[in-house]
Amino acid sequence: MEPLDHRTKTQQLADDLSWLEDHCRRQPELAEQAVHLRLAAGLARNVLGPALEDQPPQPLHVAVVGGAGTGKSTVVNFLAGAVVAEANPQAGYTRHPTAYLPADTAIPWPSTLGFLGPLRRLTQEQPGNLDEDVYQTRRLAPTTPPSPLADFVIWDCPDMTTWAAEHYVSRLLEVVSLADMIVYVASDERYNDAVPTEFFRLLIRAGKAVVVCLTKARESDAGTLVEHFRQEVLGRIPTTDATTIPPIPVVTLPHLSMSVRNDPAGEGAKYRVPLLNQLLVLSPSAAVARARTVRNALHYLEAAGDSLLHVARRDLAELETWRELVARGRTQFEERYQNTFLAVETFQRFDRTREQVLAMLELPGPGKAVSNALHLARTPWRFAREFVVKTLIRPELPHQSETQVCAESLQGWLDSLQAEALRRSGNHPIWMTIIRNFDATLKPQARARFEEAFRRLQMKETDELDQAARAVPEYLTQNPSVLNALRGVVLAADLVAVVLMIGLNWPPGWELLLLLPLGVSISHQIVESVVNRIVGVSRTRVKDHRLDLLQENLTAPLADWLTTQPTTEGSSMEKLKRVLTRVPLAIRSLQESVAAKAPHTPASENPV
Ligand SMILES: Nc1nc2c(ncn2[C@@H]2O[C@H](COP(=O)(O)OP(=O)(O)OP(=O)(O)O)[C@@H](O)[C@H]2O)c(=O)[nH]1
Ligand SMILES: [Mg+2]
Incomplete structure (x- = not known):
């Protein structure tokens, strides 16, 4: 192996151990562990590094x-x-x-x-x-x-x-x-x-x-x-x-x-x-003494390797638990949003769309008189329908606004995290740190982030809703031939209804006065149902996409931020993981490099 490889390797090991030392130093309880790590890092850079670079003893x-x-x-x-x-x-x-x-x-x-x-x-x-x-x-x-x-x-x-x-x-x-x-x-x-x-x-x-x-x-x-x-x-x-x-x-x-x-x-x-x-x-000689120093340094790193990493492993395990708790809180947030908001939200903006489309289907210009006449003929049906709806269908219960649901869900998320951290505070210093900072720092910061993200979310929601609600009327405006064809169909449906009613009541008698409004009401009801269906597709699409929007703009970024909270002082879970994998490999590789340079002497053969 080239000296540069050795240098990079010992330097990397020393850096990783120093990084772990810093990580331990941030937890006062781990002062002693930090000492071991500093010593190990020093052995890598001051003993193994020079030896592998063939420095004289x-x-x-x-x-x-x-x-x-x-x-x-x-x-x-x-x-x-x-x-x-x-x-x-x-x-x-x-x-x-x-x-x-x-x-x-x-x-x-x-x-x-x-x-x-x-x-x-x-x-x-x-x-x-x-x-x-x-x-x-x-x-x-x-x-x-x-x-x-x-x-x-x-x-x-x-x-x-x-x-x-x-x-x-x-x-x-x-x-x-x-x-x-x-x-x-x-x-x-x-x-x-x-x-x-x-x-x-x-x-x-x-x-x-x-x-x-x-x-x-x-x-x-x-x-x-x-x-x-x-x-x-x-x-x-x-x-x-x-x-x-x-x-x-x-x-x-x-x-x-x-x-x-x-x-x-x-x-x-x-x-x-x-x-x-x-x-x-x-x-007895510089060479003998230095060979012992190198051999024992390597032996220490091999033997202590596991215990050197023990703290980091425990920290990582606790951080994983924290990450899981954050993820669980996020799922609960989203479930609550789905059940208490999305499930009952009707997106009334689409009612306007429906009315708008129906109005567009009315005949324009001279045909307006026909449409008005038909509208008039359907008046009893409209009153009857309103009456039935009012008496038979229970009025919609007022439900919580999206803002309320989200604010309460956030509160629930933070409360559950705080309770879980408190429950674990005796297990590991990381939980103590979380608890210490919870009310003073974590909570207000989480709220501030939530509010900012929620504002962004609402802007996107409004945009998306508006776009979806305008889609059908805009399409019809931009395609007058389609609109006119549809108007033709609607008029044809009314005419069929009129002809059918006259046919049913032939020769026409006074009952026709009842049957004709009924016929045009039924045909209009069918048209309304079709329009409802078409608008309903957009409504469902918006509803389905709401959860994605919420996740993308609110819950995912908040969860990512919360996950990093116990490690914001420089350590990240990813780095901990990397270091934990890299250190044992580096020690093994250095051991092989040293063995390749000098004939192997068992560690027990210690000429101290
Ligand atoms: N009388 C007497 N004084 C001593 C002896 N050995 C050290 N001292 C005194 O003890 C004091 C501390 O000795 P140092 O050699 O400075 O001790 P140190 O361990 O280097 O101290 P720090 O570097 O401050 O930790 C000094 O005033 C020395 O003169 C001794 O054998 N006899
Ligand atoms: Mg001194």
């Missing part, structure tokens, strides 16, 4: 980590053999990592793209408490004899007393991911603080080669402190991790006087040497 990286004020910067000075790092009485002073580079300028600084991720390299020396996503490098002065760690980069890091809430913890994680070896510093009074201890376990799980350095104890108490640390911290490492790791070296840097602290290579040598020895044992 030198320089090795040693990171000094620990709780606030435990003596990390002091330990850095002991590793460097000179006072180079700022030790400060203010606990939590160091806010960004500083790399102390080998005096030998021939040792290259890693040059892979994306190295150290979001951390920017400062070009000028700055105090260690600069609280930004930066790191700085300082070159160590050459010493005689040369320092045993002459070709190592020594990193002074911010503390990890709080979990992930602070930005500087992620800076620390970036360097930790890069490190080939780690010096974990714990002071005598707080050697088993909860967060640093958790962090220590994470280092072990990530397969980092760790040396523990216990500081500030009285020299006479050093042995007891080491024993306590072994029991309370090392002894409590979960057995799953403990079985795969070799013993972890523990050294002490007891309470030191100022003069010893200021002269680590001279007066302090007695404390410095055991610490250096442990690091040198862990790195």
Whole structure:
């Protein structure tokens, strides 16, 4: 595989893991998960990326980590053999990592793209408490004899007393991911603080080669402190991790006087040497140490892959549930619209159309007199029909307007979503977030969107109704031959009725006065029915299309918007899905690429 492919692949994996980290960071309960993801992303970009691009193993990286004020910067000075790092009485002073580079300028600084991720390299020396996503490098002065760690980069890091809430913890994680070896510093009074201890376990799980350095104890108490640390911290490492790791070296840097602290290579040598020895044992050669770093990084990504994605999977499942609830609410909205509005809506506008068409069928010009005469003849029939309709047919019950039905349906939709979210609020933080924002944000925004969409819908409805209602009269106006033919048919029907009645009552008697109006009324009734049918087709078409219009303009866009609500802060369901599929594939593919580069060593063969 080409280096560019490797780069793209590791970069993609690192980006996906960082995206998941951001996703977790938005939920305060997932701070710890975010830490794991940041470490995993760092391993991809700072360890696997350079290895696959055949970067040389030198320089090795040693990171000094620990709780606030435990003596990390002091330990850095002991590793460097000179006072180079700022030790400060203010606990939590160091806010960004500083790399102390080998005096030998021939040792290259890693040059892979994306190295150290979001951390920017400062070009000028700055105090260690600069609280930004930066790191700085300082070159160590050459010493005689040369320092045993002459070709190592020594990193002074911010503390990890709080979990992930602070930005500087992620800076620390970036360097930790890069490190080939780690010096974990714990002071005598707080050697088993909860967060640093958790962090220590994470280092072990990530397969980092760790040396523990216990500081500030009285020299006479050093042995007891080491024993306590072994029991309370090392002894409590979960057995799953403990079985795969070799013993972890523990050294002490007891309470030191100022003069010893200021002269680590001279007066302090007695404390410095055991610490250096442990690091040198862990790195028989740069190649061996780096191979272990790469192998363990990959092993961590493989082993932790599933748990890294666990949160995202759960989130996705809950988001799917939310999507289903939104979809269910939408169906209920549409059913209600159909049953309480469409089913009873008569679209009276078409009654006007019917009247208009019937009026057009009347004879124009001189024929008007005939039409008027026939109209007059049908008067008793019209009165009789009106009477029957009034007495036999129940008056139409007033039904809710479309606006009312839609407003109530929206209310029902939102209420059911709120109730469901409340019911689930103990299950997952996503529901809590929904509930928190429901009344203040989601509801008013949903209403505003609804109102806007409803206005648009009504405009389209009016247009469509108007167009459909005008269709038949317009057609007849534009086709006078058809209109005249129809008028002919109507007149013929009346004439047939008249002839039929006269024939039935031949020779004509007084009954003809009754039969003739009856005949022309029946013929007109038939014409009305035909016109009703024709107009009815348009009416049904409009009615059938109403639901489509509603879905297209109102319920579908509203449902789409509601679906994205729990994820508007940057995460989308689609991205979650993509990342969840891509990450395991990328890890597998990187594993194959690493295996293709180096002969396979089983993960258990850990030379730590
Ligand atoms: N007397 C005495 N003071 C020490 C010893 N080790 C560290 N200190 C002091 O403890 C304070 C903190 O030490 P640092 O080395 O700055 O600790 P740190 O872990 O780097 O601290 P932060 O970067 O602020 O988290 C400083 O004032 C040091 O001088 C020691 O052995 N003896
Ligand atoms: Mg410090």
